[in-house]
Amino acid sequence: MGSPCEVLSGTDDESLATSLFNLVAGEAWRIEDKFSRYLPGNAVDRINRSDGESIEVDDETANLLDFAASLHDMSDGRFDITSGVLRKAWVFDGSDRIPDDDLVHSILATVGWEKVAWDRPTLTLRPGMQIDFGGLGKEYAVDKAASLAVEKTSAPMLLNFGGDIVATGSLKNSSRWQVGIEALETSARKADRVIRLSQGALATSGDARRFILKDGVRYGHILDPRTGWPIKDAPRSVTVAADTCTEAGMLATLAMLRGADAEEFLRAQNIQFWYQR
Amino acid sequence: MPRIVIRSAVLFVAAILISACSSMGVEAWERDILAKDEMQLPSDPLEAAIDDHIYFSKEASSGGRGFGGGGCGCN
Amino acid sequence: MSRNSKKPLAVSLATATCALLGTTAASPVIAQEEPVWEFNTALLYYGESNNRVEDISLIVLAQRNFVDDRILTLGLTVDSLTGATPYGAIPFDGPQTFTTPSGLQVRTTPPNEIPLDDTFFDTRYAVSGSWRQPLGRMNTFSAGLSFSGEFDYTHFGANFKLSHDFNKRNSTVSLALAVARDDLDPEGGAPTPLSAMLDVGDLSNRIGDVDKDVVDIVVGFTQIVNRNLLFQVNYSFSNSSGYLNDPYKIISLVDSISGDPLDRMPTPGIAGPSHQYLFESRPDERTKHSLYLQTKYYMNGKVLDASYRFMTDDWDIDSYTLDLRYRWPLSGGNYLEPHFRYYTQSHAEFYRPSIDGGLALPSYASADYRLGEFDAITVGLKYGWETASGNEWSARLEFYTTDGKVPGSLLIGNQAGREIYPDLEAIIAQISYRFGI
Numbered sequence: 001m002g003s004p005c006e007v008l009s010g011t012d013d014e015s016l017a018t019s020l021f022n023l024v025a026g027e028a029w030r031i032e033d034k035f036s037r038y039l040p041g042n043a044v045d046r047i048n049r050s051d052g053e054s055i056e057v058d059d060e061t062a063n064l065l066d067f068a069a070s071l072h073d074m075s076d077g078r079f080d081i082t083s084g085v086l087r088k089a090w091v092f093d094g095s096d097r098i099p100d101d102d103l104v105h106s107i108l109a110t111v112g113w114e115k116v117a118w119d120r121p122t123l124t125l126r127p128g129m130q131i132d133f134g135g136l137g138k139e140y141a142v143d144k145a146a147s148l149a150v151e152k153t154s155a156p157m158l159l160n161f162g163g164d165i166v167a168t169g170s171l172k173n174s175s176r177w178q179v180g181i182e183a184l185e186t187s188a189r190k191a192d193r194v195i196r197l198s199q200g201a202l203a204t205s206g207d208a209r210r211f212i213l214k215d216g217v218r219y220g221h222i223l224d225p226r227t228g229w230p231i232k233d234a235p236r237s238v239t240v241a242a243d244t245c246t247e248a249g250m251l252a253t254l255a256m257l258r259g260a261d262a263e264e265f266l267r268a269q270n271i272q273f274w275y276q277r
Numbered sequence: 278m279p280r281i282v283i284r285s286a287v288l289f290v291a292a293i294l295i296s297a298c299s300s301m302g303v304e305a306w307e308r309d310i311l312a313k314d315e316m317q318l319p320s321d322p323l324e325a326a327i328d329d330h331i332y333f334s335k336e337a338s339s340g341g342r343g344f345g346g347g348g349c350g351c352n
Numbered sequence: 353m354s355r356n357s358k359k360p361l362a363v364s365l366a367t368a369t370c371a372l373l374g375t376t377a378a379s380p381v382i383a384q385e386e387p388v389w390e391f392n393t394a395l396l397y398y399g400e401s402n403n404r405v406e407d408i409s410l411i412v413l414a415q416r417n418f419v420d421d422r423i424l425t426l427g428l429t430v431d432s433l434t435g436a437t438p439y440g441a442i443p444f445d446g447p448q449t450f451t452t453p454s455g456l457q458v459r460t461t462p463p464n465e466i467p468l469d470d471t472f473f474d475t476r477y478a479v480s481g482s483w484r485q486p487l488g489r490m491n492t493f494s495a496g497l498s499f500s501g502e503f504d505y506t507h508f509g510a511n512f513k514l515s516h517d518f519n520k521r522n523s524t525v526s527l528a529l530a531v532a533r534d535d536l537d538p539e540g541g542a543p544t545p546l547s548a549m550l551d552v553g554d555l556s557n558r559i560g561d562v563d564k565d566v567v568d569i570v571v572g573f574t575q576i577v578n579r580n581l582l583f584q585v586n587y588s589f590s591n592s593s594g595y596l597n598d599p600y601k602i603i604s605l606v607d608s609i610s611g612d613p614l615d616r617m618p619t620p621g622i623a624g625p626s627h628q629y630l631f632e633s634r635p636d637e638r639t640k641h642s643l644y645l646q647t648k649y650y651m652n653g654k655v656l657d658a659s660y661r662f663m664t665d666d667w668d669i670d671s672y673t674l675d676l677r678y679r680w681p682l683s684g685g686n687y688l689e690p691h692f693r694y695y696t697q698s699h700a701e702f703y704r705p706s707i708d709g710g711l712a713l714p715s716y717a718s719a720d721y722r723l724g725e726f727d728a729i730t731v732g733l734k735y736g737w738e739t740a741s742g743n744e745w746s747a748r749l750e751f752y753t754t755d756g757k758v759p760g761s762l763l764i765g766n767q768a769g770r771e772i773y774p775d776l777e778a779i780i781a782q783i784s785y786r787f788g789i
Contacts, residue, residue: 063372070368074361143373176742178386191419193385196742200381241383242362246369251362269362272383290585301577302522310579315655315679315687316648318574318584323392323413323784324748331398331780335754337697337723338671340588341644341661343528343570 001032001138003162007149008177010156010169020149024159027145035064035133037084047123047131054117054124062120064133064140071136071250072113078257079250080113082125083225084132090230092221096214104228111225138164139203139249146245158197164245165202184236184276193239193274201245205252206237206276222256233260241272318342384742387788390415394784396431401777404468405435422485425496429478436468438774440601440719441629442706442767443467444612449626453600455540455555458623466774469600476502482511490517498532507534515572522576530568537561538599545633546713549602551624557631564594580650590640602629603719608710611765630707632718634700640665655679668701669723685738691750693730699723704762705772721774726756732780743787750780 007024009017037044043061057065071079089099089107110128117124125131133140138161146159146166156169158177167177176196181204183192195202207220212230219230234256242248251269255262266273303311310316319325319342333339391414398407409431416424439450441461449460452471461467482496491514498509515526536542541558550557572586604613605628613627646659657677664670672695679689700723702716732750739745756773763772 063374067368067372070364074364074368140372147373147375196384196386198382199379200383202383241381243366243379243381244369244373246372247362247365250365250369254361265361269360271362272381274385299519299523301575302519303576303579305520307579310650311576311582313650316582316650318582318646318648320648320655320657320679321746321784323394323411324782327394327396327409327411327782331752332695335722335752335776336671336695336728337665337667337669337700338640338642338661338663338673338695340568340570340590341642341659341663341673342584342586342646343572 001028001141001161003138005161006159008158008160009153011153013155016153016155020152020157023148023152024145027148028141028161031137031141031144034060035137037130037132037134044131044133047125050125052125052127054122056121057123058121064136065118065123066120067136067246068131068133069113069118071254075254075257077113077226078224079135079254080111080225081131081133081135082113082116082129083111083223084134085110085128085130086223086225086228089228090212090221090223092210092212092219094211094213096212098212098214098219108228111228135253136246136249138162139245142166142245143201163204164249165197166245167197167199167201169199181237181239181274195239195241195274197241200241200243201248202239202241203245203248203252204237204239205249205256207234220256222253224257231257231259234258235262235275235277237276238262238266239274240266388416390417390786390788392784392786394782397779397781399779400435402468403436403470404776405433405437405472405778407431407433420486423483425480425482425484427478427480429500430475432473432475434473436470437472437600438721439467439469439629440632440721441467441604441627442606442613442719442772443770444766446612447626448613449624450602450629451549451552451623451625453539455550455553455558458552458625460626464770466771472600474502474504476500476505478507487514490521491515492517504538505534505536507532509533509566524572524574526570526572526574528568528570528572530566532566533563534566534594535561535563536595536599542595542597542599543631545597546630546717549625549629549631551619551622553622554624562595562599564592564596566590566592581647583645583647586642586644588640588642588644590642591638593637596634596636596638597632597718598720599631601632601718601720603632603704603717604629604706605709606706606764606767608708609765611706611763611767613706614709628709630713630717632720633716634702634718635667635716638665638667653681667723669697669699671695671697685744687736689734689736689748691730691732691734691748693728695728695730697726699725699759705758705767706764708764721756724756724758724773726754726773726775728752728754730780743785745783745785747783748781752776752778752780 005028007021009020011017033039034042035044039045047055068081085107089103115126142159142161142164143166146168149157150168154169159166165179176198179195179197179202181193210221212219220234222231222234224231238252238255240248240252242251251271255266258265263275314320394411396409409429411429414426441448443464443466445463447460447463448467449458450467451458478500480496480498482494484494487493494513496511500507509530509532511530513526513528515524517524540555541560542562544557544559547557569589570586572584574584576582606613616625616628618624640663642661642663644661649656659675661673674694676692677689679687681687702718703723704717705719707717730750730752732748734746734748736744736746754776756775758772
């Protein structure tokens with residue numbers, strides 16, 4: 001997952017806590033092993049090395065691809081799981097190195113879900129294209145792990161996969177979890193925000209550590225797949241509360257992809273959100 | 278009761294408590310129950326203040342756990 | 353490609369997520385930012401039987417939490433007091449007439465009734481503010497101011513408290529200091545102690561405004577015993593000096609044999625008291641010591657809160673208070689809390705129901721029932737419930753009754769067969785709401 005993951009359970013039954021931990025960790029590792037682009041031989045790696053050949057995928061992968069397709073459509077192309085190759089041009093390490101227009105342009109030729117032939121269960125990518133579930137993998141994993149855990153117990157639980165959070169269990173406010181959202185040093189807020197989560201999910205999208213700073217302009221790490229360039233004037237951080245982490249994460253990401261219109265977009269969704277500029 | 282007896286008793290009890298208490302207590306991660314609202318001193322400061330005020334105006338004693346926010350023309 | 357419907361994207365996203373996760377919609381999210389302001393408000397009714405004192409109060413406490421455990425607390429109380437209160441004169445088998453505290457009217461009490469002054473009404477406003485913050489890693493400091501005003505009484509106070517945690521924060525010692533200056537401006541002016549109650553319009557025995565100073569010091573020690581148990585011990589010292597009398601209380605001058613109030617010759621054509629009454633007199637200093645112990649014990653969801661206080665002072669009053677509360681949780685964050693309090697005090701050295709008219713006047717004398725010897729019991733029940741958004745309501749109903757004893761040695765003649773002490777019975781009803789914004 002690339003981030004520390006934890007499970008907090010409000011139970012004094014040690015064997016239950018241990019088995020919950022194993023269940024959640026097991027599901028997280030299963031999903032990572034299957035969908036990480038770093039592991040040779042797994043489902044995603046086979047797709048990325050298909051070099052134009054058609055690949056047949058299983059149900060779970062097909063569901064994720066269907067979901068990615070709907071998101072691409074809903075967001076008018078801003079959300080695109082084929083945009084990962086742009087990392088060859090952009091390195092967000094706090095330096096001031098921005099790539100050549102030509103380089104970005106040439107990579108853009110291999111970006112675009114509309115260039116993919118997806119006819120369930122067969123996926124065909126053009127040569128040079130890659131898919132990357134990084135934008136929704138963690139949120140998906142925490143939702144799947146949570147639904148397994150809920151089948152096992154109704155004790156209150158908090159699953160935190162690197163800031164993608166789900167709370168389950170008893171409804172009452174006596175089992176509220178307190179989730180802190182870090183205040184960025186450059187934002188107006190001095191104190192971390194604290195959100196009380198009784199049930200549901202929280203996800204945060206932000207550029208706290210990955211950015212490029214050149215000529216006083218800050219480029220966040222979220223790239224617009226239609227232009228190949230970082231989104232301008234996006235908020236520094238957006239946190240969304242939703243029923244599932246997948247929804248929360250997607251809404252946070254889609255908001256960031258709107259740049260200056262992020263707040264307006266979020267307000268139109270009738271959900272709870274918090275942001276820092 | 279003579280003043281000196283009471284004062285000595287207070288100091289004596291205090292000394293015993295403080296020395297005995299260094300071995301009592303919990304670790305930082307054992308404060309779950311102690312963090313609950315109903316285990317705070319006082320659990321309802323508003324009600325404590327109201328009661329203190331009522332009894333201050335009807336009886337000759339006052340306070341104990343602290344002192345109230347102010348006097349009034351009622352005693 | 354484009355959306356024709358005006359549905360927000362979030363709705364289409366929810367549908368797509370449902371298809372992805374393969375489950376029916378999860379329970380709706382419940383998330384709330386921690387409030388910056390927390391309010392605790394209450395509406396209180398206090399009412400004594402027999403048309404005696406009735407009070408309605410509105411109290412609001414607001415707390416603002418800042419970064420790093422710094423807290424600002426503001427309080428406002430408004431209360432309105434009406435009803436009758438005992439003058440301090442003793443009842444006897446004839447009617448009695450009194451000049452009211454303002455000196456403007458008279459009131460008559462029927463035979464065999466404890467004389468009550470019903471011209472008593474007042475609205476009081478009280479405000480307070482305090483600031484609390486850490487001082488280093490293991491210490492906390494707080495300072496506050498208080499002010500209250502009624503038409504005949506104003507109070508100014510300041511308080512400070514320093515506390516130190518040690519033993520892995522299992523123990524805390526604290527030292528607190530409060531000082532106050534209260535100004536009394538009684539209706540008609542404060543009367544000279546032991547002077548006579550005079551005719552309507554005669555304010556010759558009044559001395560105008562008076563004041564008193566109060567200093568309180570509290571030394572406290574709190575200890576966590578184990579996961580379920582903690583206790584607190586406090587020693588308090590309090591010293592009041594200045595005008596400590598109740599300017600409206602009187603004491604009857606009685607006949608040495610019968611114990612009945614001595615008649616008074618009224619001035620012709622002017623209304624005035626029917627018998628001889630003197631304004632009370634208390635010493636101009638009072639020092640109190642008290643020792644207070646409180647413990648809280650958690651037993652599988654239920655909490656027992658027990659406290660005991662012993663007080664002694666240089667007016668010879670000793671008191672003992674036992675206060676028990678048992679919180680019993682019900683489902684859904686609701687609870688029931690029965691409450692029992694037992695209080696007993698001995699009388700002040702200068703307390704007496706009346707003064708023997710045949711003997712020399714004592715230096716100090718008061719018939720104020722609050723300085724007498726009595727037991728008091730409070731029994732009550734409180735019910736609390738939580739709303740879906742995490743705010744809390746509570747309602748309580750309590751009964752408070754006192755049972756006075758006047759030592760035989762203080763009774764003269766016919767007084768022994770009469771109901772001298774004004775026992776009281778009161779209802780306390782309160783509804784509270786705690787919320788954050």
